[in-house]
C-alpha cells in the first residue's frame with residue numbers, strides 16, 4: 272500500500288538492480304544507474320579510445336569537476352560555483368581543515384566528535400599535528416562546553432555512520448559561528464538522502480563521498496564545498512597544478528585558481544567522474560524534500576517493525592526515533608551481529624556490519640521499497656529463529672565487512 276501511493280516509486284527503474292536481491296547497502300556503495308554502463312562504454316570506446324587526448328577539449332573533460340560539482344551543489348543546497356568534485360573525502364577534509372585553520376590565525380584548537388568516521392579522526396589528528404594545534408574531541412551535544420575564542424574550526428559528520436544519528440546542522444553551525452569559529456561538515460551519509468541546505472544553514476565548508484547515496488560507483492571521486500564568502504581568502508594546502516589559476520602556463524610558482532577551482536589538485540579520474548555525472552541523472556526532476564520524505568517513510572516503517580518483530584529476538588534499535596534526528600539508515604545491535612549480517616546476505620538481503628555489534632541497513636530512498644523493508648524484517652526474524660547466525664560458516668571474517 273505504501274509503495275502503491277508512493278510518488279517516487281517510478282525512480283527505482285532508473286537503477287539496474289538484481290531482481291532477487293534486497294539491497295540495503297546504498298549507504299556504503301550505491302546501486303548502479305541503468306544508464307551508466309552504456310555511458311561508460313561510450314567514454315572508453317569513443318572518447319578515450321578514438322578521440323584520445325583531444326577529449327580534454329572535445330568532450331570538455333577539463334571542466335567536468337566543476338560541471339559535476341554543480342549538479343551535486345543543487346542536491347546539497349549550495350550554489351553551482353561552490354562545489355567541485357576532486358580527490359577522496361579524506362583528502363578534501365584535509366584541504367578544508369587546513370584552509371579553515373588558516374582563515375582563523377591565532378586560534379589553535381580544532382574540534383571534532385569522538386565517534387566520527389575513523390578517516391575524519393585521523394585526518395584531523397594529522398592537521399592538528401602539522402599546524403601545532405590542539406585537537407579536542409567532544410560530543411556535538413556538549414559542543415558549548417569547549418567553544419571559546421581559541422577554536423578555529425568544528426568538524427562533524429551530518430549523519431553518524433554507525434548509529435544513523437543526524438545532527439542539527441543549523442544550530443551547531445550557529446553556535447560555532449557565535450564563538451568565531453568555522454563550521455565544517457562531512458556529508459558522506461546525508462547527501463542524496465536528506466534535504467541538505469548548506470547555504471541556508473550558513474555552513475562554511477563541506478566534504479563528502481559520491482559512492483554512497485549519490486551512486487557514483489566504487490571509488491568515485493569525492494566533492495568539496497566552500498562557501499562563496501571564503502573564496503577570496505581560502506587556500507588549499509595541496510597546491511596541485513589543476514588548481515592553479517593558469518594550469519597550462521606551466522608557471523614555476525603557484526597561484527590558486529579563482530574560488531572553488533583552487534580546491535582542485537591533480538588530474539581527475541575521468542572514467543569514474545563521468546560515470547558519476549551520468550549516475551546523478553537519477554535525481555533529475557526530484558526535490559530533496561520529496562526524497563527525504565520517502566527516506567523517513569522507509570525508516571519509520573522499519574523502526575515500527577523492529578519494535579513489533581525484532582525486539583523480542585535480541586535486536587535493539589540504536590538509530591534515533593525522532594524523524595529530525597535520523598539519517599536514512601536503521602542500525603540494530605545484536606550479540607551476534609556479524610553472523611546475522613552474513614546469514615542475511617545468504618538469504619538475499621545485503622546489509623552490512625559495523626564493529627562491534629551493529630547490523631546496519633541503509634534505506635536508499637531512490638530505489639529501496641517498503642516491501643523491501645518488510646522482507647528484510649521477515650528474513651531477520653526467520654534467520655534468528657533458525658539460529659543461523661551461530662553457524663560457523665557465517666563467522667569467517669572477510670577483509671571488507
Ligand SMILES: Cc1ncc(COP(=O)(O)O)c(C=O)c1O
Pocket residue numbers: 359360361362388390391428432457459460480493
Ligand atoms: C563519514 C565518512 N567520511 C569519510 C569517509 C572516507 O572517504 P574516502 O575513502 O573517500 O576518503 C567515509 C567512507 O566511508 C565516510 O563514511
